[in-house]
Amino acid sequence: MRVGGQRLIFDGGTGLRVLGQELLRQMPIEAHMFFTHSHWDHIQGFPFFVPAFIKGNRFHIYGAKAPNNVTIEQRLIDQMLHPNFPVPLRAMGADLQFHDIEVGETVQIEDVQVESALLNHPGEAVGYRVNWRNYAVAYVTDTEHFPNLLDENVIKLARHANVLIYDATYTDEEYYAEKASKVGWGHSTWQEAVRVAQAAQAEQLVIFHHDPLHNDEFLDRVGYLVAKHFPNSLVAREGLEIRLAPSRAAVHPQPELLTLETP
Incomplete structure (x- = not known):
């Protein structure tokens, strides 16, 4: 960023x-x-x-x-x-x-604030939220949701964020599969990403941390389904750049970079 x-x-x-x-x-x-x-x-x-x-x-x-x-x-x-x-x-x-x-600490870098919160992941992980003026971006990777319960730490990071970047490694069907369940693996689903984005009233949802077994066709389908439930959403891809401006949030492909920019 x-x-x-x-x-x-x-x-x-x-x-x-x-x-x-x-x-x-x-x-x-x-x-x-x-x-x-x-x-x-x-x-x-x-x-x-x-x-x-x-x-x-x-x-x-x-x-x-x-x-x-x-x-x-x-x-x-x-x-x-x-x-x-x-x-x-x-x-x-x-x-x-x-x-x-310390988890929960806010790091101050001149007028940029970086908040932190504990995520639900084997061996522990930390999520971050970047605040600058009236902008906020939440980076929530490697976290496993709690069934039928929103994670308060995740909601705190994502609250009213302009962009929520969320771990959507699996689908609910994969996560709860009887023969190869992913429960306990430390990752979440696109369905949970939508629930978090809605509950936190985030402006834009970016799903990422894709399962390497999911090919482009699979991810295109996931992106379509996510957009049906949360229209202002994106599937992260290599080279994606998002610019935040007072009146717009524009998306630009940029070779070799995954960058979130603010003016």
């Missing part, structure tokens, strides 16, 4: 490598990186984030301690140790400043 003159990056999956290639055209770079948790799909792009290896760049890195009290700094260090990776984190030439946050 680019908001209030700040650059915010959320999580570090494989897309972080692609973002890094784009940022090489804009150096020197200063950005604030917020990690929700350290499951592999959320950190595996970090060792391939080229701007972090270049002196003169600066990255403020935020994350809550894991249940075993291990910091986000230590977890990123660990994944770059032998035999997982040939180059240690200390080889990164950028100025890396690590910040341990």
